[in-house]
Amino acid sequence: MTGAALRAFVTIAIALAAGVLWWVFSLALLEGPGERLAPLAAEALPRSGVGNPVTAVLLNFRAYDTLLELAVLLAAVLGIWASGPPDRGFAPAEIVLAGLVDWLVPLLILAAGYLLWVGGQAPGGAFQAGAMLAAAGVVLRLAGTPRAGLPRGDWQRVLVVAGVAAFLAVGLALMAIGHGFLTYPPGHAKWLILTIETAATLAIGATLAAAYVGGSPPDGPPGEDRA
Amino acid sequence: MITALLYTAAGLLLFCLGLWSFLMHRPLLRKLIALNVMGSGVFLVFVALAYRGPEGAPDPVPHALVLTGIVVAVSATALALALGRRLEEAERD
Numbered sequence: 001m002t003g004a005a006l007r008a009f010v011t012i013a014i015a016l017a018a019g020v021l022w023w024v025f026s027l028a029l030l031e032g033p034g035e036r037l038a039p040l041a042a043e044a045l046p047r048s049g050v051g052n053p054v055t056a057v058l059l060n061f062r063a064y065d066t067l068l069e070l071a072v073l074l075a076a077v078l079g080i081w082a083s084g085p086p087d088r089g090f091a092p093a094e095i096v097l098a099g100l101v102d103w104l105v106p107l108l109i110l111a112a113g114y115l116l117w118v119g120g121q122a123p124g125g126a127f128q129a130g131a132m133l134a135a136a137g138v139v140l141r142l143a144g145t146p147r148a149g150l151p152r153g154d155w156q157r158v159l160v161v162a163g164v165a166a167f168l169a170v171g172l173a174l175m176a177i178g179h180g181f182l183t184y185p186p187g188h189a190k191w192l193i194l195t196i197e198t199a200a201t202l203a204i205g206a207t208l209a210a211a212y213v214g215g216s217p218p219d220g221p222p223g224e225d226r227a
Numbered sequence: 228m229i230t231a232l233l234y235t236a237a238g239l240l241l242f243c244l245g246l247w248s249f250l251m252h253r254p255l256l257r258k259l260i261a262l263n264v265m266g267s268g269v270f271l272v273f274v275a276l277a278y279r280g281p282e283g284a285p286d287p288v289p290h291a292l293v294l295t296g297i298v299v300a301v302s303a304t305a306l307a308l309a310l311g312r313r314l315e316e317a318e319r320d
Contacts, residue, residue, distance in 0.1 A: 007251065010247065010250050010251060011247065014243050014246055014247050014250075015243075017243065017246075018239055018240075018243040021239050021242075021243075022235075022236065022239055025235045025239065025272065025276075026232060026235070028276070029228065029231050029232055029235060029275075029276070030228070030232075036286060036288075037286070037288045038277075038279075038286035038287065038288065041286075041287050041288060042284070053284070053287035054287045054290045054291050054294065056287070057287045057288055057290075057291040058291045058294065058295065062288075062291060065295070066291075066295060069295040069298070069299055072299050072302070072303075073298065073299065073302050076299075076302035076303055076305065076306040077302065077306075079306045079309070079310070080305060080306055080309040083309040083310060083312070083313045084313060125294075127294050127295060127297075127298050128294075130298070131298065204298060207302060208298070208301060208302065208305075211301070211302050211305035211306070211309075212305065214305065214308070214309050214312070215309070
């Protein structure tokens with residue numbers, strides 16, 4: 001097939017697929033909500049330990065799913081680290097940008113803590129808070145901090161696995177005392193969820209910041225940074 | 228209902244534009260951007276499906292999926308960029 005014919009073929013095929021998809025989704029929307037998981041989630045919300053339905057779905061009803069998503073993040077950052085050392089990064093910032101960074105990074109960390117706490121009752125939670133921490137890391141790296149505010153090699157590894165580790169530790173401990181894996185006992189759900197979310201926030205923030213740095217963390221004794 | 232339909236249509240449009248771009252362009256970076264546009268389309272459809280009108284609370288399950296999906300998409304993009312950079316270096320050597 002020539003280039004032009006291929007182009008026309010792909011365009012027509014995608015247009016047809018778009019038509020079919022639109023037909024399916026508009027039918028689904030016009031039919032109304034029907035049997036969905038939302039009423040089930042709303043009904044179980046008072047027993048979930050948190051007031052925000054999205055957090056309840058993430059950390060309680062579908063906790064397995066969230067655990068595996070954190071594992072996907074971990075796998076991605078391991079792949080990035082395996083691809084070799086990072087670029088050197090940018091030159092240290094001049095006075096104006098450095099001054100801005102001095103203000104911005106503490107505010108971002110504060111906002112991350114707030115989002116983590118408020119996630120129990122209102123929109124917020126580990127993923128938003130982690131993204132805030134990662135944004136602080138990106139700002140630091142753009143301003144010339146080579147490691148984006150992350151600790152040295154070994155601690156960086158600890159941070160990156162913290163989310164999956166806390167999740168698994170809570171799940172296995174619950175199994176050991178006779179509940180199901182990640183089946184929170186009533187009354188303790190809130191604090192277990194907050195523990196997991198705190199570790200997940202640190203892990204997500206460290207993972208995304210490490211992903212932005214884009215290479216393996218430096219090893220070796222302190223003071224011999226390859227920056 | 229018209230709001231949800233509008234958002235679904237926009238999501239489908241983004242998905243199809245991304246798919247076309249993904250298939251028609253050769254450079255890896257363009258494919259990666261196209262893939263992200265497709266992902267944004269999927270997220271938009273999910274959010275539209277969760278909409279329950281201005282009064283009703285939205286369905287939390289698609290919201291949770293989109294929330295984790297965004298973070299996973301960002302880290303997968305970072306992995307793809309790192310691999311692409313290595314590929315470029317290997318081709319240059």
